[in-house]
C-alpha cells in the first residue's frame with residue numbers, strides 16, 4: 001500500500017501523520033523538537049521517527065512538512081523557534097532518505113488553512129482565509145485551491161495587519177498589529193490595560209492571573225471590563241475580515257487556535273460587526289470555527305504533497 005506523511009514541525013513537538021493516498025489518517029505520533037545546535041538535529045530525528053512506522057519505506061510517495069516561519073519555494077527563510085535560517089528542509093530530508101521521495105515544505109499556518117479545506121470546517125471550498133488565534137495570530141490564505149505564499153513567503157501573515165488602536169507594540173516591532181489585540185497574549189494585555197486605565201468595575205480587579213478563556217467566561221456573564229475587551233477583539237477581527245474580504249474574496253473565514261474555543265459567542269459577534277462594514281457583494285461570506293484543532297497542519301501537509309503531484 002502506498003502512503004504519504006504529513007508533518008508539522010513546532011517549537012516543542014513535531015507531529016507526524018501517516019496517511020493513505022486518499023487522505024485517510026492512519027496513524028499519528030509526536031516527538032520532541034530538539035532545538036539545540038541551531039535545530040540541526042530536527043530533520044535527522046524526524047527521518048528516524050518516520051522510519052519507525054510499520055511500513056515499507058519504498059512505499060512512501062511523499063512527505064509534506066509545515067514549519068513556523070516564512071517559506072518560499074520550499075526554502076525556509078527563517079524559523080526563529082527552531083534556529084533555522086535559509087534552510088532547505090527538502091534537501092535535508094532527501095539526503096537522509098534511502099529512496100527517491102517527494103518532499104514539499106510550507107509555512108505551518110498556511111498548511112493549517114489547507115487542512116481545514118481538505119478535511120475540516122471548509123470542505124468543498126476553494127477560497128478561504130484562515131485565522132489562528134493562539135499565543136499570537138497567524139493565518140493562511142487559500143485562493144483557487146492554492147496557498148498564497150507571495151514574493152517573500154509572508155503571504156497570509158495576517159496577524160500583522162495594522163487594525164489596533166491602543167498603541168501596543170507587537171513582537172514584530174510594529175505597533176497595533178492584529179496580534180496585539182486578538183491573541184491570547186493580546187487579550188491578557190487588554191485586561192491589564194483596562195484594570196489600570198479605566199474605572200469600570202470587574203472581577204478582574206481581584207485577580208492576579210487571568211487566562212483568555214476566563215476573560216471570555218466573564219464577558220458572557222456580563223463583566224464590564226471583560227465585555228469591553230471582547231468588543232475590542234471582535235472590532236479588530238471585523239476590520240481584518242473586512243479588508244481581507246476585498247483582497248481575497250474568500251467563500252469562508254475559518255477561526256482556529258485557543259482563542260477560537262470561545263466558539264459561536266466569538267464568531268457571531270465578529271460576523272455581525274463584519275456585515276455592518278462589509279463591501280456589499282461580500283456580506284454573506286461564511287464564518288466558521290476550525291474543526292481539526294492541532295491536526296490541521298498535518299492534514300494540510302499531506303494535501304500539499306498531493307496537490308503538487
Ligand SMILES: [Zn+2]
Nearest residue numbers: 160170172177
Ligand atoms: Zn506585528
